[in-house]
Amino acid sequence: MKFWNEEEELKAPALLKADIHRIQQELAGHFPEAYIExxxxxxxxxxxxxxxxxxxxxxxxDQDTQPFLPFSFIQPLSYDVYQSNVxxxxxxxxxxxxxxxxNGGGSYFYYFNFEDNxxxxxxxCLDISVISNHFVASSFDELLMKLSVQEGEPIDATDASVSFLTMEEILELxxxxxEDDTLLAHSHWMVIGQEPERLVRELMQRIEQSNNEDQIDSYAGYLAETMINHSEKLKNSLEDVIDLLKSKHLITDLSDLIEWLDEEM
Structure with missing residues (x-):
């Protein structure tokens, strides 16, 4: 079975041996052979x-089926992407x-843990919708064996409202x-997908007013995800968002998010 979805093109950066070596040095480990392949x-x-x-x-x-999580996108491997994800x-x-x-589903991020081996x-898996971490597989090879195509529709965020904040709770936070509450609130807002235009305005204001690298990185990630998930409705805001992210180049490198958004223009 093919691995990559050939119907969705990605202008990914070149895979550089120098980046692989630099990241491995910082992680004090080695990437799985199958992952690099x-x-x-x-x-x-x-x-x-x-x-x-x-x-x-x-x-x-669904609780009546074998548990699974969304898994749909492998991130490009480059030093810039690695730094942003830190x-x-x-x-x-x-x-x-x-x-x-x-990553997958907007709020699920899969990461390698080099500390065990x-x-x-x-x-x-880091699930930011409920702020939890879960062990998924002992290796990348085992992960590949656990991947599948689910024909049934997963539970919609609105059907799982017991685990997500309501809009009233989000705005209250x-x-x-x-600041931690505010980040949590925006992550939930991004996941439930309500009032995307208002969310974009809110995130842009946060980014514009902040000089904190970590805050800007987080809000920019939420903003890019929202723009992509609601691309048709938010098309008119795309150029303004890209210009805003570019304006923060002296504080943090958002080039990968900018490139991702550029593909939607």
Whole structure:
């Protein structure tokens, strides 16, 4: 079975040996051979699968079926992408020798954990919708065996409202919470997908007013995800968003997000 979704083109950066070596040095480990082989074919992009089997209950899959989570996109491997994702992990208190390499469903980030085995990192999932971390597979090879195509529709975010904040709760946290509460609120807002135009305005204002690298990285990630998920409705805002992200180049490197958004223009 093919691995990459050839119907969705991605202008991915070249896979550079220098970047691989530099990242491995910082992680004090080695990437799985199968992972590098896949990226040698194509440095990131959408895959033909849409799910990964897991052994824990979650808010995505139906409780009456074998549990699974969305898995749809392998991130390009470059030093810039790696650096950007370090900030994402840090925002959710995930530290140490770890690296995000894939995602799915807007709020699920898959990362390698090199601390258990530097030569065969385990695979974990960070779920920012409920702020939880779960073990998924002992290796990248095992992860590949757990990938599948789910024909049935997953639970919609509105059907899993018990685990997601309501709009009223989101706005309450934004108006009266601390910075961590505000980040959490915006992540939930992004996932439930309500009032995307208002969310874009809110995120743009946060980015424009901030000089904190980690905050800008997090809000920019939410903003890019929202723009892509609602591209038709938000088409008119795309150029303004790109210009805003470019204006923060002295504080943080958002070039990968900008390139991602450029493809939608």
């Amino acid at each position: 896949k990226l040698s074919e194509q440095n990131g992009g959408s895959v033909v699968f849409n799910a990964v089997s897991v052994d824990f209950e979650n808010t995505w899959s 900030g994402t992990l840090r925002e959710w208190d995930v530290t140490g020798k770890k690296m995000i390499f894939a 530097a030569h065969e990192p385990s695979v974990w 934004i108006n009266h919470g601390d």
